Amino acid sequence: LCRLVDRVTVKGSNTPLCLFTYDAPSLLCCHGSVPDELDLSYDSLSMSDFWSACQPETSETFRTTWAKAMVHYLGGVTGQTANWQSARCYLERCLDMRPNDGPTRAILDVLSSLSGEDGSAPLDWQGYRVLTDK
Numbered sequence: 001l002c003r004l005v006d007r008v009t010v011k012g013s014n015t016p017l018c019l020f021t022y023d024a025p026s027l028l029c030c031h032g033s034v035p036d037e038l039d040l041s042y043d044s045l046s047m048s049d050f051w052s053a054c055q056p057e058t059s060e061t062f063r064t065t066w067a068k069a070m071v072h073y074l075g076g077v078t079g080q081t082a083n084w085q086s087a088r089c090y091l092e093r094c095l096d097m098r099p100n101d102g103p104t105r106a107i108l109d110v111l112s113s114l115s116g117e118d119g120s121a122p123l124d125w126q127g128y129r130v131l132t133d134k
Contacts, residue, residue, distance in 0.1 A: 003063065004070050005103040006110075008129040016128040021103055023056045062097045065090050066104075073107060079127030084111055085119045 002020045053065050058066075068091035075082025088111055094104045110129065113123055 003103070005067060006107065007074055008131050009114070009128060010131050011134050025056045037102065052127040058098065062094060063091050065097070069094060073111070073126045075121065075125065077127055079091070082121040082125055082127065084115050084121045087111065088119060 002022050004018055005021050006019045007016045008019060056063075072083045072087035072090060088108065091104050091108050091111070094101060095108070098104065111119070112123050114125075114129075116122065
């Protein structure tokens with residue numbers, strides 16, 4: 001399943017873009033849950049068989065908690081409803097469930113580096129980050 005991980009503008013653009021990750025399962029040989037011998041080619045596996053064999057690595061509880069964190073982090077289209085203290089609480093719950101989750105760690109780093117002393121979003125927060133490097 002795809003998971004919204006941030007909204008940014010890239011250098012040279014003023015249009016915010018949504019960034020997603022796919023929480024793909026991995027093969028057993030890589031400590032995952034998908035059998036190594038499973039043929040994942042398009043013509044050998046029906047869609048239902050694929051989704052049955054390739055369940056996402058994240059739980060429904062994690063995905064729901066993550067979604068709540070993103071709502072509080074982004075604060076809507078304009079960023080005006082952002083509540084970074086609540087976002088941090090949800091992200092910490094996500095980290096408890098998946099300690100090595102890169103997107104969780106990345107957004108916690110953003111909160112730490114951009115938040116005010118009280119943990120709130122910057123006054124000029126517009127619901128996205130401006131990336132200045134290519």
